[in-house]
Amino acid sequence: MHYYLAKRLAFMVLTIFAASILAFLLLHAVPGGSAETIARHTLVGLEEEVSDLMITEVSDKYNLADPLWKQYSDWLFSAVFRGDLGTSYVYFDTPVLKLISLALLPTLILAGASMLIIIVVGIPLGIYSAIHENRPADFIIRCATIIAISFPSFWVALMLILIFSLTMDWLPVTGYGTLANLILPAVALAIHPTAVIVRIVRTSMLETLGQPYITFAIAKGLLFRHIIWHHAIKNALIPVITILGLDFGHLLAGTVIIETIFAWPGIGKLMVDGVFSHDIPVVTSCIVVIVIIFLFVNLCVDMLYHVVDPRIRYE
Amino acid sequence: MSEEVTTNPGARKIIAAQSTDHSTKRWIRKIRKRLGFQVCLVLLGILVIAALFALLIAPYDPNAIDLKQKNEDPSSAHIWGTDYLGRDLFSRTLFGAQTSLLIAFVTVACAFAAGTAVGCVAAYYGGVVDEVLSRCVDLFLAFPGIIFSLALLGLIGAGILNMILALTVSQWATFARFMRGNALSIKNLEYIQSARTAGLPDRRIMMRHLMPNAIMPVLILATLDIGSVILATAGLSFLGLGIPPGIPEWGSMIGAGKEFLRTAPLNVIVPGLAITVVVLLFNFLGEGLRDILDVHDEQVIPG
Numbered sequence: 001m002h003y004y005l006a007k008r009l010a011f012m013v014l015t016i017f018a019a020s021i022l023a024f025l026l027l028h029a030v031p032g033g034s035a036e037t038i039a040r041h042t043l044v045g046l047e048e049e050v051s052d053l054m055i056t057e058v059s060d061k062y063n064l065a066d067p068l069w070k071q072y073s074d075w076l077f078s079a080v081f082r083g084d085l086g087t088s089y090v091y092f093d094t095p096v097l098k099l100i101s102l103a104l105l106p107t108l109i110l111a112g113a114s115m116l117i118i119i120v121v122g123i124p125l126g127i128y129s130a131i132h133e134n135r136p137a138d139f140i141i142r143c144a145t146i147i148a149i150s151f152p153s154f155w156v157a158l159m160l161i162l163i164f165s166l167t168m169d170w171l172p173v174t175g176y177g178t179l180a181n182l183i184l185p186a187v188a189l190a191i192h193p194t195a196v197i198v199r200i201v202r203t204s205m206l207e208t209l210g211q212p213y214i215t216f217a218i219a220k221g222l223l224f225r226h227i228i229w230h231h232a233i234k235n236a237l238i239p240v241i242t243i244l245g246l247d248f249g250h251l252l253a254g255t256v257i258i259e260t261i262f263a264w265p266g267i268g269k270l271m272v273d274g275v276f277s278h279d280i281p282v283v284t285s286c287i288v289v290i291v292i293i294f295l296f297v298n299l300c301v302d303m304l305y306h307v308v309d310p311r312i313r314y315e
Numbered sequence: 316m317s318e319e320v321t322t323n324p325g326a327r328k329i330i331a332a333q334s335t336d337h338s339t340k341r342w343i344r345k346i347r348k349r350l351g352f353q354v355c356l357v358l359l360g361i362l363v364i365a366a367l368f369a370l371l372i373a374p375y376d377p378n379a380i381d382l383k384q385k386n387e388d389p390s391s392a393h394i395w396g397t398d399y400l401g402r403d404l405f406s407r408t409l410f411g412a413q414t415s416l417l418i419a420f421v422t423v424a425c426a427f428a429a430g431t432a433v434g435c436v437a438a439y440y441g442g443v444v445d446e447v448l449s450r451c452v453d454l455f456l457a458f459p460g461i462i463f464s465l466a467l468l469g470l471i472g473a474g475i476l477n478m479i480l481a482l483t484v485s486q487w488a489t490f491a492r493f494m495r496g497n498a499l500s501i502k503n504l505e506y507i508q509s510a511r512t513a514g515l516p517d518r519r520i521m522m523r524h525l526m527p528n529a530i531m532p533v534l535i536l537a538t539l540d541i542g543s544v545i546l547a548t549a550g551l552s553f554l555g556l557g558i559p560p561g562i563p564e565w566g567s568m569i570g571a572g573k574e575f576l577r578t579a580p581l582n583v584i585v586p587g588l589a590i591t592v593v594v595l596l597f598n599f600l601g602e603g604l605r606d607i608l609d610v611h612d613e614q615v616i617p618g
Contacts, residue, residue: 015457022454023463027470146602150595152546152566154553155587158573166577253459257550261573271462272554275469283466291458 126201245301430490460485
């Protein structure tokens with residue numbers, strides 16, 4: 001177990017390292033990353049006024065004339081040993097770490113709230129659908145999930161705003177800080193993964209219900225409700241845990257668009273703003289932070305697996 | 316002699332697996348039984364034809380601005396109403412289908428080609444080659460790819476080709492992993508072994524024997540992936556990335572129309588419904604294919 005954990009952690013560090021190289025090189029190698037573009041983007045509205053002197057200044061300030069490998073190793077060195085992810089090109093030289101630490105909590109709140117919706121709505125619906133296989137309720141749930149999977153999340157967000165904010169006037173459109181602000185973005189973000197979870201729970205539950213020990217329990221004359229609660233659900237939900245872990249990553253990716261719509265001050269919005277203003281240090285760091293959260297959550301899920309099902313051993 | 320072969324169940328199984336003619340007939344029989352699948356195929360066919368001939372079908376120029384008729388409700392002149400610049404929403408949605416389908420088909424084709432090639436090579440050679448390629452695939456699957464597409468697209472700038480490139484980068488790895496798994500499972504079957512023993516060149520074995528027999532489940536993944544690529548394209552262009560102005564695209568129509576959500580919600584509702592319906596059709600198609608080809612794996616559904 002300890003050996004397995006060590007191996008996983010080592011692979012995680014390697015993946016983060018490789019992802020950071022990929023992000024850094026790709027974003028620094030493309031034409032949009034030149035000192036000239038950055039200088040232009042710092043002068044909003046006066047883009048054409050950029051002088052050669054300014055370009056050299058920008059280039060010197062961020063060491064953009066260095067070869068890429070040196071830029072990367074400098075960045076990595078200060079990131080690992082000094083916790084310094086560089087400074088933003090745009091937000092008046094604010095350290096990137098500060099921007100990220102401010103944005104991290106809102107994103108985790110939003111993703112957490114969506115996760116709660118996925119679990120509380122998705123799992124019971126999936127179980128219900130499986131128990132009522134091929135009856136009207138099952139048919140309706142399956143149709144609803146396949147439609148929900150086809151919705152673009154940003155469009156759902158706008159429809160929710162149209163219905164609940166603009167027409168009914170129940171909930172605020174944008175903003176951050178109260179529970180009312182959280183509801184619409186969390187629902188918009190959760191709809192797609194909830195539908196996926198319903199389908200997976202249903203399949204897994206049907207598979208479990210076909211197992212010999214369930215047939216035996218029925219033959220023994222146990223109450224159907226008892227069989228579902230005590231025999232089927234626990235076993236059916238084990239594979240679902242992995243998908244929930246992966247879903248967390250998709251939620252983080254989804255926040256990119258949803259946060260922009262609802263002006264939610266999280267990592268996603270920070271990254272989109274960074275992309276538009278060509279703020280490469282911010283974008284690179286956002287990618288790395290999202291990768292770290294994603295890998296960490298998946299590691300935790302794998303550990304949880306062992307707790308839930310002691311038969312699974314990691315060597 | 317022939318009797319001997321057909322009475323031997325093992326041999327029959329191998330013959331059935333190898334003769335593609337036989338299984339094609341079986342699929343056609345299976346398709347005939349499924350009304351929903353046929354309806355879905357027909358609707359998709361109509362959609363593709365409508366998108367291809369948008370120029371002939373569309374009643375208006377999708378970019379013709381008419382400020383006197385902006386944000387109008389549906390009428391006999393404009394069956395789906397007009398947008399915030401007085402452009403005909405039906406014509407724009409139709410041309411949007413062209414853009415979305417073009418991007419989705421080309422992206423999935425590129426990701427499919429790259430992914431199956433990498434997966435096939437990794438499975439066939441094994442050893443160090445497999446190790447290196449698989450770690451690359453793991454890396455691309457280690458984080459939500461759309462984030463990478465977004466960053467890349469923002470920096471290389473708008474353009475349909477750039478959009479395809481950025482999306483392919485985030486999609487190919489799933490195909491590679493899936494293809495590798497399938498190819499591994501048939502790599503040690505007798506007919507591959509005998510082709511090797513007969514001394515056929517590696518490339519020929521991969522192209523003629525390994526690829527065709529491992530590719531079917533990957534095709535299902537591809538149909539399901541078309542839906543998610545359409546969603547991803549729409550999402551990125553909704554943010555204002557990827558699609559240059561002047562080209563009608565559903566995501567950018569919604570992005571521009573959202574400013575008028577209160578006064579003229581049709582600007583947002585029409586293209587959104589178009590996306591939903593098209594993605595739904597592709598999801599049904601993938602679902603039906605999975606049924607017909609008997610691949611039961613929920614994990615195939617991406618995202």
